[in-house]
Every structure is written in structure tokens, then in C-alpha cells.
Amino acid sequence: MSIIQISHLYHRFADGTQALDDVTLTFNEGEFTVIAGANGSGKTTLLRHINGLLFSESGTVAVCGKSVKGDPFAARQQVGMVFQDADSQIVGETVYDDVAFGPENLSLERQQINQRVNHALAAVDLSGFENKMPHHLSGGEKRRLAIAGVLAMAPRVLMMDEPFSNLDYPATCRVLEYIRNLHKNGHTIIITTHDLEKVIAHAQRLVIMVQGSVVEDGIPADVIDGIERYGIRPPCSVQLGQGIRPWVN
């Protein structure tokens, strides 16, 4: 069942750059999709359209059958977005406050908010951090906090913009593990990255974007060959002729 439908989407920035050029995509419920592309290929702009942070000049974006332009609030409830820079996403003065920010915006009862906060923090292994100040957390912990902040809104789709950027090896492994768990628990996952190495083995679908257009879309094993021509580094295992292999065991 499709959950996000994008049809003939165009977006041009104020400086004249064509950020999205006739993008048509459909995302199915429970699917794990990786959108890859070089810097400036339009990945983040696409996510912002799905989340109702940008609106199209022409074309449509619909989440659960509802136009994002018509009801961005509903789209944001269904589609949670984790930004590339966790620091700018963290709004609360404490870990608890930050995770509670989304549910508070949904005007939920305090008891329900507390339940959601506890559940979201447990899901990313941050239980016990409630009273810590976010700017005292490590990079990996901040990224997990950003994920918890989105999870507390109980979205059906989780979009992550470059979730592994600026993370060290152990932090990357943990974030990857949480993403896999979220997918196993039924979330639809959309990840944008220019570094396929870490995540591609777990994805069911790979979309390649070049200069605002979708140039490839399919099963990773089918799309991965010759991916260098789009400015994307293929995973080491592919370069060694071993096909797509998990980055960590």
C-alpha cells in the first residue's frame, strides 16, 4: 500500500537553481528506501517537500492520500523528519523537554506525553538521560535524541537526512542498529545519503538523484552497478566484486 505519492514535483530556489526537476515517486508502507546522490542533487529538498516544510511550484505531494500542501500539519504527524544537524533540531533545554516537544505540540494529555517520552527514550537507549542537557551529549547521543524526538510523535514514516554524518564508528553502528529495529517494528524508512556503504545492505530500494531528477530507482542490487557515474562512491564490497554486504555484522 502506498503511503507517500509524489507526482511531477518541481522546485526552484530563489537564486534560480533547479532543486527538483519533475520528480515522481511512490513510497510503500513498511519499505526501507535509500535516496542517494551527490551534494546538491536535491535529496534534502525532496524530504522537506514530503514534510511540508517546502511547497511545490508545480506537482503534488500526498501523504496517506492527503495533499501535503492542503494539510501540512497532518503530513508532519505521519512523517517524522530527522535533520542532518542534530544540534539545530534539538529544541528542549533537557532531554525530556526535547522529546516531549512534539507530543506537547499535538496537545496530548501529560500522562500520554510521559508514556511516549519514556517509550521513545527506551527505543534509542537513552532512558535515564531525561534531566541531562542536550548540549552535553555526545554526537551519537544527540542523533539518537533527535530520533527519539521524532519517534515520540508516533509517525508512520521516518525520514533521516544523512543520519551518519559526523558520527564515529561505534555511534554509527548504534544508530544503524536503531534504524534497523525501527524498520523491523513496521516503520517506513527513508534515508538520504551520499555514503551508501553503511546502510545499503539493509535497504529494499535505492533511488538515485542527480541535479534534482530521479535517474535510477529499483532494488539496490540492480541499481548499484556503475553508480560512480552519478558521483556516488560504491560500497567496498561492490568494488571488490563481492556484491552488497552488510557494513557491520
Place this chain on the structure above:
Amino acid sequence: MGELTAIGFRPGQSLLHRLDPRTKQALLMGLSVAGLWENLTFLVLCTVVMMLCVNDAGLHIRRLILEIRYFFFFLCLVFGVRAITFTGGWTPTLRADVAGEALTVCWRLLLVVIMGVLLMATTRTADIRAALVWYLKPIPLVDEKMAATMLGLVVRFLPVILFQGAEIADAQRARGIERRKNPLIRLMRFTIPLFRRVFISADELAAAMQARCYNEQRTFPELSFTWRDGLAIGVGILTSSTVLLP
């Protein structure tokens, strides 16, 4: 990055931690106003109460003094302006009676700052915000929820801005900014990238808040006024009434 930690919220179970934030804000305002009388009995009593509260809240006096060290420069300035007079030319003179008055003013200001630190250290910013909404609600033409959100964001982003400032300063020192003797040029080189980063961060923050459905009809923390609050207000009124003593 850790510059503001001691005056940020510290979880605990002290009496101040358990008070309603509205009570704490009312006490802060009431005692600050009572301090305007500059009554010595009140100041001594208030200082004793504050020290007990600081101890009860688990704050360390040394750490507290360290955190507000820059405020002491301001107090020195206030003391100097009020106590030092120039009589018969350019010779500064310190008169004992005026110095006493200046010391009282500085003492009062210091107490207000300590009360503010105690409020910050024992109250979540979300609760301070909720209390602010409660106080501002009856005032016409004031959007109390917007004011509360702005307060929360200032508290949240002050450390980030300080961190960004320190990073820019380090990066410029690494490229020899100290060789520039003109302070105006140094200031310009520092402020322009800092403002650019702050504006970019503000833009990203607005997007992040929108993405998480920010709106003004939010759930605020529940506030409850208990017997402890009644007791604290009683103690506050008794302390304040000492300003009437000679």
C-alpha cells in the same frame, strides 16, 4: 560549552525543587522589591535564608561564586560609582558613610542574582515558561505563549551561540587574528561569521520546530500549588516585613 551549567537546572528533591514555579517567581519578585528599602535586618535575614536554600538545593558556594564571577566586576563598578567622589579637582575620595550605602546596594543586587540562580537551578525551564504564561495571561495585548517560547529558546540556544562564538574565535586565532591590532576589524571579523551562523541555525531551528508540528495550542506542564507553597510564601512575607523594622 559548559559555561552556563551551574546556573542551569539541576535535578533534585530540595524544598525549592518541590515548590510551584509561580511561588518561586513571586518570591523572587517580592523579595527583590523588598530589598529596595535597603534595611540591614532584612538583608541579613534574606542572606541567611538564601544560604540555607543554596545549601539545601545542593549548590556549592565556591562553584556559584565562580559562575557569577563576572557579576562581581559589575558590583565593583557600582560600588565605585556610588562611593567614590571627586572633591576639589581630580582626587578621588572614599567617604565611609557613602561607602556603607554603596555596599548595601551591592549586597542587595548580589542577593537578587543569587535568588535568580536559585530559581534557575531548581526549576525546569519548561516550568518557568509555564509560570510565565500564567502570569502574562491576564495582561492584554501580550501573547503569553509566544513570550514563553521565546524565553525557552533563549535559554536553549545561549550555550550554542557561545559555543559557536568560541569556535569562530579559535579558528581566527589559528589564522593569526591577534596580529590585527585594530579592535574594530577584529570585532567585524568575529561578528559577521557569528551572525551568519546564528541566522542559519535560527532558520534550521524554525524548520525543525515546524517539522514537529509547533503551534501555540500546546500542552504546558501542570502546575500545582501545595501547602509547601503556602508555607514558603508565609516565610517570604515574614522576611519581607522586616523592612519595617528600624
